[in-house]
Amino acid sequence: MTSAESFCSTSFDYVIIGGGTAGLALAARLSEDPNIVVGVLEAGEHIHEMPEVSVPGMMGQALGNPKVDWAFSTVEQPAVLNRKIFSPRGKGVGGTSALNFLVYQRASEEDYNAVEALGNPKWNWKDTFLKYLMQVETYVPPTDPEIANDPHIGYTTDYHGTNGAVKASFSAWFNDHHAKFMDALLNMGVPINRDTGNGRNIGASVGPISVDPATMTRSHAATAYYTPNADRTNLILLTGAHVTKILLETPPGEPVVATGVEFSKDSQKFTVRPKLEIILSAGTFQTPQILELSGIGRTDVLTQHGIKTILDLPVGENLQDHLTLPFIHEISKDSATFDSLRDPAVLEQQLTLYKTEKKGLLAGSITAYGYLPSEKLFDSKDFLDLQKQILQDTTLTATPSLNKQSAILKKWLPDPNHAQIELLQFPFFLSFGPLPERQEGKVYHSIMIIGLHPLSRGSVHIKSADPFSSPEIDPRYFSNPADLEYMVSGVKFVRKLMRTEPYASAGCKMYDPPEKSAETNEDLSDDEIRDWCRTRVISIFHPIGTAAMMPKDDGGVVDSSLKVYGTKNLRVVDASIIPMEMSTHPQAAVYAIAEKASDIIKAARA
Ligand SMILES: Cc1cc2nc3c(=O)[nH]c(=O)nc-3n(C[C@H](O)[C@H](O)[C@H](O)COP(=O)(O)OP(=O)(O)OC[C@H]3O[C@@H](n4cnc5c(N)ncnc54)[C@H](O)[C@@H]3O)c2cc1C
Numbered sequence: 326m327t328s329a330e331s332f333c334s335t336s337f338d339y340v341i342i343g344g345g346t347a348g349l350a351l352a353a354r355l356s357e358d359p360n361i362v363v364g365v366l367e368a369g370e371h372i373h374e375m376p377e378v379s380v381p382g383m384m385g386q387a388l389g390n391p392k393v394d395w396a397f398s399t400v401e402q403p404a405v406l407n408r409k410i411f412s413p414r415g416k417g418v419g420g421t422s423a424l425n426f427l428v429y430q431r432a433s434e435e436d437y438n439a440v441e442a443l444g445n446p447k448w449n450w451k452d453t454f455l456k457y458l459m460q461v462e463t464y465v466p467p468t469d470p471e472i473a474n475d476p477h478i479g480y481t482t483d484y485h486g487t488n489g490a491v492k493a494s495f496s497a498w499f500n501d502h503h504a505k506f507m508d509a510l511l512n513m514g515v516p517i518n519r520d521t522g523n524g525r526n527i528g529a530s531v532g533p534i535s536v537d538p539a540t541m542t543r544s545h546a547a548t549a550y551y552t553p554n555a556d557r558t559n560l561i562l563l564t565g566a567h568v569t570k571i572l573l574e575t576p577p578g579e580p581v582v583a584t585g586v587e588f589s590k591d592s593q594k595f596t597v598r599p600k601l602e603i604i605l606s607a608g609t610f611q612t613p614q615i616l617e618l619s620g621i622g623r624t625d626v627l628t629q630h631g632i633k634t635i636l637d638l639p640v641g642e643n644l645q646d647h648l649t650l651p652f653i654h655e656i657s658k659d660s661a662t663f664d665s666l667r668d669p670a671v672l673e674q675q676l677t678l679y680k681t682e683k684k685g686l687l688a689g690s691i692t693a694y695g696y697l698p699s700e701k702l703f704d705s706k707d708f709l710d711l712q713k714q715i716l717q718d719t720t721l722t723a724t725p726s727l728n729k730q731s732a733i734l735k736k737w738l739p740d741p742n743h744a745q746i747e748l749l750q751f752p753f754f755l756s757f758g759p760l761p762e763r764q765e766g767k768v769y770h771s772i773m774i775i776g777l778h779p780l781s782r783g784s785v786h787i788k789s790a791d792p793f794s795s796p797e798i799d800p801r802y803f804s805n806p807a808d809l810e811y812m813v814s815g816v817k818f819v820r821k822l823m824r825t826e827p828y829a830s831a832g833c834k835m836y837d838p839p840e841k842s843a844e845t846n847e848d849l850s851d852d853e854i855r856d857w858c859r860t861r862v863i864s865i866f867h868p869i870g871t872a873a874m875m876p877k878d879d880g881g882v883v884d885s886s887l888k889v890y891g892t893k894n895l896r897v898v899d900a901s902i903i904p905m906e907m908s909t910h911p912q913a914a915v916y917a918i919a920e921k922a923s924d925i926i927k928a929a930r931a
Contacts, residue, residue, distance in 0.1 A: 329590040332563045337364040337599040339926070340586050341606055342568045342615060344369075345420015346546045346912060347899040347919040348606030350461070353490065353550040354923030356560035363560050364597060366588055368567040369393065369417030371547070378423050379542040380679065381496070381534065382663060382687035387424055388413050388757060394424060397610060397795050404781075404803035405859050411757055412798055412864060414608055418564060419547035421608065422912055425866070427534040427543065427690050429493045431458060432907035432914070433743060434524035439733050443726065443904045444876040445885040450524055457917035459486035464522075465494040465538050472499060477507050477693075478531045479519025490549035491916060492537040498689025500752035501660050502770055502831065506693045507531075509828040510748075513821065515695055526909055527696050527744050534690045535912065541683035546916075566590045569792035571603055571619040571895065573635050581635060583895040589792075602894040602926065606919075609868040609901040610785050613641035614796045616872065616882075616897075617787045621889060630790040636891045639880045643726070643873045644783040645906045646800045649865040650812055650858060651755045651771040652819045655834040658768050661686060663753035691751060696744035696777075696908065702814035712738055715807050721780060726879035730905050734778050744908045746815040747775040748822075758863040761837045769836065772822070774815035775865050777908040780805035785871050802862065812858045813851060820849075837861070867911050872901040886925050898922040 339355055341348045344367030356363040370392070372378065377387035387393050389411075397412040415421035437450040447453055464485035467473040472495055485493075510529040511517060518528035537544045554560055572585040585598040605612045616622055620635035623642075627634050656662075665671045666686060678685035699708055715738060721731035737743040751771040754763055763769065783800035803809045816838065823833055834840070838857045842849050849857070875881030877890045881904075887896040900915050907914065 327561055327563050329563060329566065329593065329595045332364060332561060333595050333597045335362065335364060335561060337362050337597065338601045339604060340364045340366065340597055340599040341604045342366050342586060343420065343605070343607035343611070343899065344418050344551070344562055344564070345415060345606060345608060345899070346422040346915045347922075348420065349418070349546040349550040350490070350916050350919035351604065351606065351898050351923050352560060353554050354920060355926060356554065356557050359557075359559055361559060364599065365562045366566040366568055366586065366597075367418055367562060367564050370564050371418040371562075380687050381427060381536050381541065381543065381690045382498070382666065382675070382679075384426050384543075384690065385756065393417050395795070397798055399798045399800055402800070402802045404801070404809070405862055408759070410800075410802065410864050412610070412868070413866060414610060418551060418562065419545045422535070422545035423543070423547060425912060427536060428749075428910040429491070429533045429535040429913055430909045431522050431524070431526060432909035433526045435737070435743060436907035436909070439905055440874070440903070442733060443729055444879055444881070445874055448874070448885060453921055454914065454917055455484070455524070457920040458913055459484070460489055460920050461491050461913065461916040462486040462489040462493045463491070464533065465492060467495045469497065472497070475499070475531060477517050477519065477529065481520045481523055484520065484523045490553075491535055492544035492549070493533040494536050494538040495531070496534055496688070496690040496692045497538075497541060497684055498686055499692050500662065500689070500770075502656060502752070503693050503750065505827045505831050506750045506772075509822050509825045510695045512825050513701070515697065515701060521696070525742065527698065527742055529693070529695050531692055532694050536690065541679070541688045563590070567793065568607070568615055569618065571605075571615060572596070573619060575635060580893040581891055581895075582893045601930070602896060605895070605897045606899045608899050609644070609871050610796050610798060612897055612899055612901045613785050613871045614787055616640045616889070618790065618792050622786070626786050630787055632790055636889070638882050638890055640882055641784050641786045641871050642880065643870040643904070644785050644798075644800050644868060645779055645870045646802070647865045647867040647906060648776050648779065648802060648808070648812065648862050650774040650816065650861055651751070651758065651760070652774055652816065653754060653761070653769050653771050653837040654823060655767050655836050656770050657832045658766070660768050662768060662770060663689075664769065691749060693750040695748035697746045697748065697818065698741050698743055699738055699745050700741050702746055702811070702818055708739075711807065711810050715780070718780065718805070718807065720805055721782070724880040726873070726875050726881070726904070727782065729879065731780075733905070734780065737778060745777055745811055746818070747777055747908070748815070748819065749773040749775065759861060772819050773865065774812060774819060776808055776811050776815070778906060779808050781808050800864075800868065803859070809855060809858060812862065813854050816854050816858065867906065869900045869903040869906060869911060872897045873904040874902040875904050886929070887922055896922070896926070
């Protein structure tokens, strides 16, 4: 095991801050060249055996566990009844890829093209994302005939990788409402999309998951990128190393030089000085924190905490996130759900099945999705009213970047091929968030309703100069009222879905929100649905954008080579550089960004 002393005395070419999703992918790629020495500093530990991390059917159970989760919270959010919203982030080798819900999907082509349109040449679907998304994955279609013959699954070899580090496969357990959900969507006019990996993430689909089907365990940054390369002598990972600051020098008339990284391990302070570059991969909340602690950020924020500004950049601004609502419904008592695992007898039986045959609930995950454009969510009058409101909206005009983002979002609003709301069939009752009481003896499913293109923008900043205090996370959820209206449209859609065959006759009973208003005993009014949304809404944990890759004059923090503006050798490679939310879950894009970053960095050296 590496000690902090020997780490600091190593002659590194690159030091990466954060051994998470992007950090480990980048480290693996850069250290392919045996002449290049790469160091990774990770605040958390390397936890090798933790079923809540590795076993697919236990995903979500590690949330809040301080061994693997920073377990942040937002500040009070005025537009959601002043609630503080839980904001987990992975801690330890693998970062958030070890903690996430395993959804391994791609957005639509236009989402990636928007990254280029926001001022980043070649960062589009064709030249960058498709290539690197394929490079990241080994896509494994199902072989179990029961699953392979599912009429909703398809596979186009042109769009999938066969040799990448991350295994993308399919759940080995399909819950008994999976097909009903898909067919009810079809009956509501949502077409089946058999392979959404082709740049068209729209319609009803069965999604891949980041699971290695050979072992039926989570495929994440640690298992995919670190463990197979851990014996490289030129790749050195130090865990329990909390980075407190990047040391910067300011040669007159020249770009700022990042000369070293200060970190704390076992309460002792250390400094490491790489020869070439420092790369920040500490994620959407902590990359801005480290930049600000080092003197890169908004001067007013830094001054407030007694930190001298070295570079005045809008670090921590442009925070965006995906919100979700768990639409909980009761299903028949004989249905198996992930909640069945709470019964010790069921757990034991499922453990045996999992260990011996890699089957059953513990080999299962989320399977079914609906990606819905506006036309499926609103009747035409309601849509025209909302569209008018959004088109006249001036909240997104504060900076040139927001103007550009707003123009793109407005273009997508009426597009029948661009999803605004995602539905995700979750075969369990969530275990976090403001939930109604679970009634004994009842069995529940949830349909998660996710808003894909929020118009609200927030920020994350240090709340103290103490590097060990949590950052102040203020996503300003629902500060733009259109975000709430989209969620309301999603709730109304799911209420119709519950009343559509084959769901309708499957014995489902709406539980939360209830079928009828307690006051009127009629269907819920729009205002009652709005109130329910404010009470129940939570994050689905896709924060991005806080060290955005955009032109400097537009409010960018890094340029399109991921270099922090005004620096010679400091880059950011993680989810914080994504300038605008995409219509999907982000992990695949984060890996793709890291793979591309390694090519950029290698080319810069050549
Ligand atoms: C509960 C949950 C479920 C999710 N589900 C999905 C899903 O199903 N599908 C999907 O696509 N996406 C999902 N996501 C989002 C996705 O996993 C993340 O967007 C992605 O993993 C972020 O990668 P990253 O490299 O930016 O950051 P991370 O993977 O978080 O890496 C950052 C690393 O930096 C380390 N670090 C931070 N500060 C310091 C410091 N000061 N010193 C040293 N190290 C530090 C952290 O410990 C961490 O290891 C989910 C997220 C969560 C939280």
